[in-house]
Amino acid sequence: MDVAALIDEVIAREGGYSNHPADRGGPTNFGITQAVARANGYAGDMRQLPRAVAEAIYRRLYWERPGYGFVAEIAPNVAGELFDSAVNMGPATATRFLQRALNALNRNQRDYPDLKADQLIGAKTLAALGAFMRLRGKAGEKVLLKAMEALQGERYVALAEGRPANEAFLYGWLANRIGY
Structure with a gap:
């Protein structure tokens, strides 16, 4: 199982920056919500969230930890x-x-x-x-x-x-x- 490929697929589905008014997650980039990004040390503008940070969050929180x-x-x-x-x-x-x-x-x-x-x-x-x-x-x-x-x-x-x-x-x- 190639977790990097899974992460690539998720990011492709999630897309880039979003701030949909009906989405309780608020500002989101690569599918990472602002709250998750902040809890994982990212303090910048969500529009500028580096893909590498999103990938690291996905790997740690949604693959390794569980x-x-x-x-x-x-x-x-x-x-x-x-x-x-x-x-x-x-x-x-x-x-x-x-x-x-x-x-x-x-x-x-x-x-x-x-x-x-x-x-x-x-x-x-x-x-x-x-x-x-x-x-x-x-x-x-x-x-x-x-x-x-x-x-x-x-x-x-x-x-x-x-x-x-x-x-x-x-x-x-x-x-x-x-x-x-």
Whole structure:
């Protein structure tokens, strides 16, 4: 799994500077919100955010910190989906999608024990993923991705239903985020 390629893809989708009035994130560049940039040491104008700073933030916050590199060793496409979902919804939400999908696909714990959906990639989540992949293989990885994407899509619709201003983004979320 090439995290640099994933970052390039996200930046291409996110585009450059934006300050959409309906976006609670405020000024954003390369998909990095001003709040995230500030929390990671960038104090300049968001229009001038260096791409290298955005890349470093993506790598640290949305790949390394949540442990998606460990997932990539078992199921590379799942790791890519986790990364993309984490960028858009946060690593905790993305990881919970994986845990919930694994629980729903374990055939009532016959294949591996249920996971606590604690939103963290740990030994139990990695063990469940490994067991799933050994049993189901690459075809199973595609099914797992579909389950994760279904959860993601439901969340997007709920966000639009819960806040009408989010309807401005729903089409793009569904078109550009599901099935990255």
